[in-house]
Amino acid sequence: EVQLVESGGGVVQPGGSLRLSCAASGFTFDDYAMHWVRQAPGKGLEWVSLISGDGGSTYYADSVKGRFTISRDNSKNSLYLQMNSLRTEDTALYYCAKDTNSLDVWGQGTTVTVSS
C-alpha cells in the first residue's frame, strides 16, 4: 500500500524553526518528485515546495522562499521541510504529496502553529 506519513509539527513562537518529515512506503521513492502543500485553518490549499526525485532540483512558493528548505534522503525514503523564521501566517496543516503531475497520494498532514 502506498503511504505517506508526516511528523514534526508543533507549536513554535514567531521567528522559530521546525523540521517536518514525511516517511514514504509502498513505492519506489526516488522515482518521484515530492511536494509540500499546506492548508491554513478553514482555508484552501496552498502549494509550498517541490523537489525532484534525485533531490537535485527544488522550487518554492514566493511566500516561503528564503525561509524554508525542502530536502530528501532517498536511502531512508524520507522527505523533509526545514522551516526557519516562522511567521504567524505559516500556521497550517502541512501535507506531503507524491507527484505524477497530479498529486496522486497525500499524507494525513502535520499541524504547525506559530504563536506567541
Next chain:
Amino acid sequence: EIVLTQSPDFQSVTPKEKVTITCRASQSIGSSLHWYQQKPDQSPKLLIKYASQSISGVPSRFSGSGSGTDFTLTINSLEAEDAAAYYCHQSSSLPLTFGGGTKVEIK
C-alpha cells in the same frame, strides 16, 4: 502565476441531483488540470486527472471536461457521501496553484 477561479464557492444540493463546478484558468493550461475531493478532517483525494481522465476506485458519477482555460467537474446523481470541498489544481507551470474550492452540502 496562473490563477484558478472556481465557482460556485458553495452549493447546497439534494441527493440524486447533478452538480457542476467550474474552474477557469487565467491563461491556457492545456489539459494540465486536476480535481480533488476533501471531506471534513481528511486529506485531499485525487478525483480526476488531466481534465477528464478517470482515477481507479473513484465512482463513475464523477467526470471532468474542458481544456485551455475552462474546465468542469460534474457529479451525476449526488450521493450523501459526496459532501465535501472540491478543488481544482494546475500543474502546467510553477508555482503550482489551486482554485479557492467549492463546498458541496447535502440538503
